[in-house]
Amino acid sequence: MCQLCVPFLTLVSLSAPVSLSLCFCFSLSLLLFLSLCSCFSLSASVSLSLLLFLSLSAPVSLSLLLFLSASAMVYFEQLKESQDAWEVCAEALAKGIYSDDHVKFFCFQVLEHQIKYRHGGLSPAQQQLIRETLMKWLQGQLMNSQPEKPFIRNKAAQVFALTFVMEYLTHWPKFFFDLLSLVGLNPHGVDVYLRTLMAIDAEVVDRDILHSPEEVRRNTLIKDGMREQVIPSLVESWYQILGAYQQSHPEITCQCLEVVGAYVSWIDLNLIANDRFVNLLLSQMSVEDLREEACDCLFEIVNKGMDPTDKTKLVESLCQVLQSAGFFNVDQEEDVDFLAKFSRLVNGMGQSLVLSWTKLAKGGDVKAAAEALRALETKVPLLLQLLVHDDDDISANIVGFCYDYLNVLKQVRYTLLVGNMDVMLAVMKKLTYDEEYNFDNEGEDEAMFVEYRKQLKMLLDRLAQVSPDLLLEAVGRVFNNTIQRWQTASFMEVEVAIRLLYMLGEALPASHGAHFSGDTAKTSALQDMMRTLVSSGLSGYQHTSVSLEFFETVVRYDKFFLVEPQHIPNVLMSFLDHRGLRHSSPKVRSRVAYLFSRFVKTLHKHMNSFIEDILSRIQDLLELAPPENGFPALLTSDDQLFIFETAGVLIVHGESPAERKQALMRSLLTPLTDAFRLLLAKLASEREEERQAALADCLSHAVGFASRTSKAFSNKQTVKQCGCTEVYRDCLQTFLPALSCPVQRGSLRSAVRSFLHRMIICLEEEVLPFVPAASEHMLKDCEAKDLQEFIPLISQITAKFKDQVSPFLQQVFMPLVLAIFEVLCRPAEDNDQAAALEKQMLRRSYFTFIQTITSSGMNEVLANQGVENVERVLFTIIQGAVDFPDPIAQKTCFIILSKLVELWGGKDGMAGFPDFIYKHIVPACFLAPLKPSFDLTDAQTVLTLSECALTLKMIHLRRGPEFIQYLQQEYLPSLQVSPEITQEVCQVLQQPDAKVLKNYMKAFFQRAKL
Incomplete structure (x- = not known):
């Protein structure tokens, strides 16, 4: 103190x-x-x-x-933590010394800590003191006119529950009888008793709380003991409490209903599911303060696992009573909170009947299954009432039952069951937006409705499986009726009509019209609806949701336009004008930019005569917005990427000659390169950091846009065939100087590097003259992340051009490797996890680079680096295989070692390499798996071990009996491996089946680690 x-x-x-x-x-x-x-x-x-x-x-x-x-x-x-403070706290609680709530709460906390962590070390007298303290405190509550604050009662209940868990099986088997005899029907005492029961449920039963195996065994014994000794008495106490306090203390009655619901899952259901108890619960369904908790309690009873025939009878009897009491008259109930609970109860009853039917049908009990199916059918009218309710929470709570019911229809193939069409109409109605939906500022309510719509879509998909023709007919009727009067219809009606058409594409199988045929005799209802949609003028409807749904559906069914291409011009115009890319809503413009690119990709063959007109109309959308421009752009830079890609597709896949394509592509890209030069010059002289970042961002966008246009090329339409090689070479020439810009290097290097990746694919060998200078710039003053991102570029060049880049690689190899070594050797703080992860990723990239060189047959790149450098690199690979606990990197290292053994390990291989094999590679194959960090239960590590085994196999293939002799006479004896095991290893190595070796090596190292 x-x-x-x-x-x-x-x-x-x-x-x-x-x-x-x-x-x-x-x-x-x-x-x-x-x-x-x-x-x-x-x-x-x-x-x-x-x-x-x-x-x-x-x-x-x-x-x-x-x-x-x-x-x-x-x-x-x-x-x-004090040894004796708890006794002072116990005395204070037992005698009621302090009136301050915080002091009492703290005393309970001290007692709780003692019971939870030190109970086993207490003497019998001390344990008895805790029991007496709790009972004296409870006795004090019975005498008080005012109950303790709820937070104190909750803490007391936790302490009672902890004491029960520790002592019920040993020192306090009469815990509940002592508690019940003390509290009687005193409301203050009953409140603590019920809170204690819920605290015991949390400690012993709650499946959401993780328990150790020992705690699970203990909890099982506690539940078994309670079932044998006290559960009937507890149930009787609950019945008495529910009857006694229904009018005077509804909050206690609600607590008791919660207790019954919690305990019913693991006690004998007959104690609860009987006439007197269920009638009492049903009577409380009519009491305003109790009805929601009574509903929850009945739900838990219905969810109780039991025999399917008995479950059917229980649900049926419960439904009969509920129906007789008028609860099925949903339209007359105004309390939506209660109806949400009631809907959940009906959902539980319905799903229970479905589960009973499923079990009975699988078990071959035809009669009982038929009864369960009839019971199920009789619930469908109630299901529909709740499904179409105006309140979405009530409707959402019944979706599970509806989905399972439709699944039953699908299985029995009995489409005349009650409510098939009614379910369809209900789903269509509930898909409709509310007028209150805020499209401009979507919040939590809107997000909940979107999720609810996803549930309804699941129902629609299931309806399509049950009765596709009926669904198509129903959607067609709704769609056509709405579209005929779209000018006067509300946006909600129009949007949901188009939405239903969109959903059909995913819901219906192809055999029911989800495809479009060129045969006019077989034209589908879906094709008719699409024709109506695109020719109705509906694209001009002035509401965000309708605009979005129109374009989504047009692109969803873009194959329709292959059959009826005459509609393409009108739809194109809707994309390009105020209805699409120039819509007043940024949300619509952004989405349409993406959808337009998809539309053009599918239908570009039908747009040849419109290409230059389209390019002219989108010209202003292709402009690079400089930072000083104060006007808001119609599209964001991310949206512009799609527009540039679309322009590229139109140019590349048009039927113009190569000269014209080159001219169009140059016209598209020259404004970018011109702006790039100006902005780069500004960036070099700019001193304000915020302004620098804005300029670098704009420069990166310019590179990204040019890169995106290259996605239009393909194997059939290459850059060279389209005459665009020179255009992209000019872009490269313009962009590369940004690599040496002294400011904002990260973003600029990343953008130019991505462009180089694209050009390696598109320009083929034309890109090679640019690679040395680019590499030199990117290796200068680089960080771990820069190197990690540069290595894939070099690996891509290596894998694609092989011998063509061998001289360059030989030249750049050691500077790159030394730069990597330098970054990896930089000191970092022990707790800097970000730096450690960056180094780990760089190390992986380095090994992947070496693997790319060796697997591409370019071993001369490594061999020509000089003896000292080669040895240095080889030792890093050995180190990566053995010393770093990273199975991904280790696996790569063993792949490299195996390849090097294959290339250099024979009699005609590199001088001195056989000696390296025996001194370093063979030990690596045994030392790495013996490391404590080499976890043979991890799947990735097992793959590493497989590569390790294949390396040994390759050594045997290249060195033959010499290797076997070395293992037998020198290496394995040095590891204290017995002659018998040594002989086993050598025999397995000589077998032709590599899989046998892999399995053996895993068993070998598992034994070695015991």
Whole structure:
């Protein structure tokens, strides 16, 4: 306590103001602290210090208040850990010494800590003291006119439950009888009793709480003991409580209903599912304060696992009583909160019947299955009432039952069952937006409706499986009726009509019209609806949701236009004008940019005569928006990517000659390169960091746009065939200087590097002259991330051009490797996880690069680096295979070693390499799997072990009997491997089947690690 005295005394000199509420909070904390001072007999000097503080009138500083609060919390935690403080707390609780709520709560906390963590070390007398304390405290509650605060009762219940868990099976088997005999029907006592039961449920039953195997065994024994000894008595107490407090204390009745619902899952259902108990629950369904909790309780009863025939009878009897009581008259109920609970109950009853039918049908009990099916059918009218309810929560709660019911229809192939068409109409109605839906600022309610729509779509998909023709007919009727009057219809009606057409494409199988045929005799209903959609003028409807749904559907069914291409011009115009790319809503413009690119990709062959007109109309959308431009752009830079790609597709796949394609592509890209040069010059002289970032961002966009146009090329339409090689060479020439820009290097390098990746694919060998200079710039002053992103570029060049780039690779190899070594060797703080991860990824990239070189047959790149450099690289591969606990990198290293053995390990291989094999590669194959970090239960590590085994196999293939002799006579004996096991290893190595070796090596190292 001495550490706390000083800060308290220093308050005398303080004068900084503090808020009234903070003073009050701190005063409360001090009162608590004073109470504890007397409780734990603190020294007179400390008490004097505290009293002195209380007498002060000077304001205190916020920082000191926070410091004192923290100090007090530390002290309280020390009290919890004290050997004898809990006994003082127990006495305080038993005798009711303190009236302060915080003191009482803290005393319970100390007691809780003692029971949870130190119960096993307490003497029998101390354990008895805890039991007596709890019962005396509870007895005190029975005598109080006012109950304790809820947070104290909850904490007390937790302590009762912990004590029960620790002692019920040993020292306190009469826990519940003692509790019940003490509380009787005293409302304060009953409240604590019910809270204790819920706390016991959380400790013993709740499946969401993870328990150790020992705790699971203990909890099982507790439940078994309760079933045998006390559950009937507990159930009787619940019945008495439910009957006694229904009018006077509805909150206690609700607590009791919650307890019944929690316990019914693991106790004998007959104790609850009987006439007297169910009638009592049903009577409470009519009491306004109790009905929701009664619903929840019945739901838990219905969900209880049991025999399917008995479950059917239980549900049927419950439904009959509910129906007789008028609960099925959903339209007359105004309480939506109760209806949401009731809908959940009906959903549980319906799904229980479906599960019963499924089990009975599989079991071959035809009669019982038929009864369950009839019971199911009779619930469909109620299902439909709840499904179409205006409140979406009520409707959403019944979707599970509806889905399962449709699944039954699908299985029995009996489409005349009740409600098939009615379910369709209900789903169509509920898909409709509310007028209150905020399209401009979508919040939580809107997000919930979107999720609800996804559930309804599942129902529609299932309906399509049950009765596709009926669904097509129903959607067709709704769609045609709405589209005929779209000018006067509400946006909700129009949107849902188009939405249903869109959904059909995913819901219907191809055999029911989800495809378009060129045969006019076989024209489908879907084709008719699409024709109506695109020729109705509906694209001009002025609402965001309708506009979006129109374009989504047009692109969803783009194959329709292959059959009826005469509609393409009109739809193209809707994409290009105020209805699409120039719509007033940014949300619509953004989505249409993407959809337009998809539309053009599918139908470009039918657009040849419109290409230059389209390019002219989208010209302003292709402009690079410089940072100084104060006008908001119609499209974001991400949206512009799609427009550039679309322009590229139109140019490349048009029927123009190569000269014309070249001219169009140059016209498309020249504004980008011109702007790039100007902006790069500005960036080099710019000093303001925010302005630099904006310029670099704009430059990156320019490179990205040019790169995106190259996606239009293919094997059939290459850059060279389209005459566009020179255009992209010019782009490269323009963009590469950005690599040496001294500011904003990260974003600029990333953009140019991505462009180079694209050009390697598109320009073929034409890109090679640019690679050396680009590499030189990218290797200068680079960080781990720069290198990690540069290596894939070099690997791509290596894999694609092989011998063509061998001289360049030989030249750049060691500078690249040395740059990697330099970054990997930079010191970093031990707890800097980001730096460690960057190094790990760089190390992986380095090994992947070496693997690319060796697997591409370019071993001369490595061989021509000089003996010292080759050895240095080889040792890094050995180190990667053995020393770093990264199975992905280790696997790559063993693949490299195996390839090098194949290339250099024979009699005509590299001089000195056989010696390296025996000194380093063979030991690596045994030392790596023996490392503690080499986890043979991990799938990735097992793959690494497989590559390790294949490396040994390759050594045997290249060195033959010499290798076997080395293992037998030198290496394995040095590892203390017995002669018998050594012989086994050598025999397996000589077998032709590599799989046998892999399995053996795994078993070998598993034994070795025991």
